[in-house]
Amino acid sequence: MLATGEGHPAIEVDIAAVKFLTPAAIVAILARCNRWKREGRDLSLVGVESCENLGYLQRIDFLTHLGVEIPENFTRRAASGRFVPVQTLNFASGEVDRIASEITRCTLPDANPEDDVYRILQYAAGELLSNAKYHSGGRAYVCAQFFPTRNQVRIAVADDGMGIRGSFVNTSREDEANTPDAAIRLALQPRVSSALLRPNPNPYAGQNHRGVGLSITRILAKEAGGQLTIASEDGWFDELHSTEQARPRPAIFFPGTLVAVSLHRDQIADYAAMHAEAMSQIGMGSIDTPGMFME
Numbered sequence: 001m002l003a004t005g006e007g008h009p010a011i012e013v014d015i016a017a018v019k020f021l022t023p024a025a026i027v028a029i030l031a032r033c034n035r036w037k038r039e040g041r042d043l044s045l046v047g048v049e050s051c052e053n054l055g056y057l058q059r060i061d062f063l064t065h066l067g068v069e070i071p072e073n074f075t076r077r078a079a080s081g082r083f084v085p086v087q088t089l090n091f092a093s094g095e096v097d098r099i100a101s102e103i104t105r106c107t108l109p110d111a112n113p114e115d116d117v118y119r120i121l122q123y124a125a126g127e128l129l130s131n132a133k134y135h136s137g138g139r140a141y142v143c144a145q146f147f148p149t150r151n152q153v154r155i156a157v158a159d160d161g162m163g164i165r166g167s168f169v170n171t172s173r174e175d176e177a178n179t180p181d182a183a184i185r186l187a188l189q190p191r192v193s194s195a196l197l198r199p200n201p202n203p204y205a206g207q208n209h210r211g212v213g214l215s216i217t218r219i220l221a222k223e224a225g226g227q228l229t230i231a232s233e234d235g236w237f238d239e240l241h242s243t244e245q246a247r248p249r250p251a252i253f254f255p256g257t258l259v260a261v262s263l264h265r266d267q268i269a270d271y272a273a274m275h276a277e278a279m280s281q282i283g284m285g286s287i288d289t290p291g292m293f294m295e
């Protein structure tokens, strides 16, 4: 669905056959549709009556964020322990730390904030949200789910902003980031931050943008037996169990930025050690204050 729609004034989103969507699919569709709407396209939802799992799409607030209100014939229970209904933020609104904590609390209700798995998820969620808020210039959607049988947490953030290549425009490394794929590679390099490469960087940028957020999230995902996937325009990066995956056959064009991370809960033993290892891998040495990890 994300590959189509270009040049069409009206777009139909057909949910008839939808039984389940991963967090990445949920937020990607919402960010894509939001952008179409912003561009003045006429967006409509079809297949609602025959949708095989309408209650699920309502519970995760997928329909609400498409601007569709359908009466709910179920009682809403706390989503705790399985999924987090979609939340949004942009530069002007939405607090990164609060949303990250909510995601972590909902997805891991039995963990406490000192637990290793809690801290790693809080870090990854915080990084992805902060990137969408400060770099994208658009609106971001975030969603997370816990899959108990696989002991796996999945989190995804998608925005309808300028894309990763767009973030390097008018910076000193714009030429290196001249394709969406090259821009993603550059963004994944440790200590590369577009915020610090502008002709007149904000003097405070250095504190919040050290260019290590994506690099560390990538290493943490590897160490937790997980996956990191990034899509921006037609650029694509996908790494599972430390192995880069071949580009998927269908060409994906996603104008903003989508970043999805999965982590295996039982493979997270010692957050502090994992973090120290990640920092040393990117040549940052060890760090003693946990607050410094927030990028």
Ligand SMILES: Nc1ncnc2c1ncn2[C@@H]1O[C@H](COP(=O)(O)OP(=O)(O)O)[C@@H](O)[C@H]1O
Binding pocket: 127, 131, 132, 133, 135, 136, 159, 161, 162, 163, 164, 165, 167, 168, 187, 188, 192, 193, 194, 195, 208, 209, 210, 211, 212, 213, 214, 215, 257, 295
């Ligand atoms: N959602 C996004 N939209 C646009 N650009 C992004 C996004 N996320 C990351 N980037 C780009 O990737 C770069 C590296 O991100 P990161 O490693 O988190 O470092 P930092 O946030 O400290 O700059 C950012 O500086 C920015 O240029």
Ligand SMILES: [Mg+2]
Binding pocket: 127, 130, 131, 211, 212, 213, 214, 295
């Ligand atoms: Mg960052």
